[in-house]
Amino acid sequence: MRKELLILFLLLPIACQKETISVCDSEKKLRDVADFRVGTTFDQFRGSLYLYGEVVGEHFNRISSENALKMDRTVLSYSEFDFFPYASLSREGKFNKLQAIHIHPVIWHKQVPKWLPDLPADSLESFLKNYCTKFREYLGYTDLLVVDGIDVVNEALNEDGSMRQSFWYQAMGKDFLTLAYKEFSKLDPAIKLFYNDYNLESNPVKLDAALDLCDWLREQGVRVDGIGMQMHITIHEPSISDMAAAVQKIIDRGYMIHFSELDISLNPYGKYDTATPELLNKQAERYYEVFRLYQEIPKDLQYGITVWGLADPYSWIPDTYARFDAPLILGESFEPKPAYCSCLNALEK
Numbered sequence: 495m496r497k498e499l500l501i502l503f504l505l506l507p508i509a510c511q512k513e514t515i516s517v518c519d520s521e522k523k524l525r526d527v528a529d530f531r532v533g534t535t536f537d538q539f540r541g542s543l544y545l546y547g548e549v550v551g552e553h554f555n556r557i558s559s560e561n562a563l564k565m566d567r568t569v570l571s572y573s574e575f576d577f578f579p580y581a582s583l584s585r586e587g588k589f590n591k592l593q594a595i596h597i598h599p600v601i602w603h604k605q606v607p608k609w610l611p612d613l614p615a616d617s618l619e620s621f622l623k624n625y626c627t628k629f630r631e632y633l634g635y636t637d638l639l640v641v642d643g644i645d646v647v648n649e650a651l652n653e654d655g656s657m658r659q660s661f662w663y664q665a666m667g668k669d670f671l672t673l674a675y676k677e678f679s680k681l682d683p684a685i686k687l688f689y690n691d692y693n694l695e696s697n698p699v700k701l702d703a704a705l706d707l708c709d710w711l712r713e714q715g716v717r718v719d720g721i722g723m724q725m726h727i728t729i730h731e732p733s734i735s736d737m738a739a740a741v742q743k744i745i746d747r748g749y750m751i752h753f754s755e756l757d758i759s760l761n762p763y764g765k766y767d768t769a770t771p772e773l774l775n776k777q778a779e780r781y782y783e784v785f786r787l788y789q790e791i792p793k794d795l796q797y798g799i800t801v802w803g804l805a806d807p808y809s810w811i812p813d814t815y816a817r818f819d820a821p822l823i824l825g826e827s828f829e830p831k832p833a834y835c836s837c838l839n840a841l842e843k
């Protein structure tokens with residue numbers, strides 16, 4: 495039954511939004527129209543939910559910790575950790591009507607203290623055990639926001655499907671994953687545990703490797719509930735049929751799906767210095783496709799969609815690639831863009 499659902503979607507002509515609009519004047523809010531969680535991120539370095547929380551709570555019902563819970567923020571020394579950003583995000587989120595938080599990430603090879611990769615293997619393993627235990631314990635510290643789920647491990651694979659030669663892997667092999675998922679498996683099963691990575695929507699070899707890795711973890715007796723498809727895509731690629739095929743594969747293997755870091759670059763080649771109406775409408779069509787695709791996922795496997803940034807000025811892309819871009823659904827002044835309307839249209843189908 496499940497297979498037919500998505501293939502049917504592939505066959506259907508995707509009735510994108512035909513009229514071209516320059517602004518989205520709908521009074522409707524994404525969080526009220528979606529029947530799954532719609533989330534965003536907020537980088538506390540760039541501001542505070544105290545300042546912008548009202549906007550977040552107006553459109554979204556979940557927050558993901560973009561940078562606040564990465565080890566370069568939480569690890570003070572070998573055995574001292576500060577998870578307070580979780581509590582402050584939860585408090586500010588609750589104050590601004592959010593319902594849930596998604597924890598991103600526990601283990602990543604980037605944004606770690608400079609001294610961490612140089613630890614001897616046995617010290618690194620002891621550090622990781624202690625870190626995961628303290629992190630898990632801290633999540634019970636406050637019930638301000640529901641913890642929907644956790645990116646326990648982020649980006650452990652190469653594009654060819656082999657294991658990334660990160661300092662975690664070089665020290666412990668795949669045991670670093672087993673150790674982490676085993677610790678967080680102690681949490682309430684309502685808190686979903688994810689493996690999160692990029693290009694899973696466009697690289698079938700990497701997606702197969704991610705699914706095999708998660709199956710292997712389950713065979714080790716630990717809990718992995720879902721796959722985070724980051725969905726950092728552009729107005730040009732990948733095709734909706736490639737993305738639908740990837741989603742179908744995950745459905746067939748029985749994993750939940752989180753479109754975990756969705757943004758749609760409208761200037762991937764750096765050709766433009768402003769968002770023309772044509773670019774905005776092409777972007778709107780792509781957001782429509784992605785949200786329609788997500789709608790086709792069986793409800794029990796839907797975890798939600800997270801756009802990776804509250805509004806265009808807070809996207810990671812312009813700083814990272816030193817180019818103009820406007821990849822999100824809220825614009826410079828938090829105004830809903832055409833893409834916002836197309837997400838609403840997709841959800842109301």
Ligand code: G3I
Nearest residue numbers: 537539540560561598599604605648692724755802809810
């Ligand atoms: O906190 C420092 C601040 O003290 C300093 O003054 C400032 C200027 O140098 O930098 C601040 O740190 C920046 C940090 O974001 C917080 O804003 C780092 O330079 C910057 O590199 C970092 O970028 C983040 C990036 O991950 C790091 O790789 C982006 O905000 C964040 O959106 C991005 O998110 C990742 C996901 O975690 C995993 N998937 C890919 C995604 C995009 O790279």
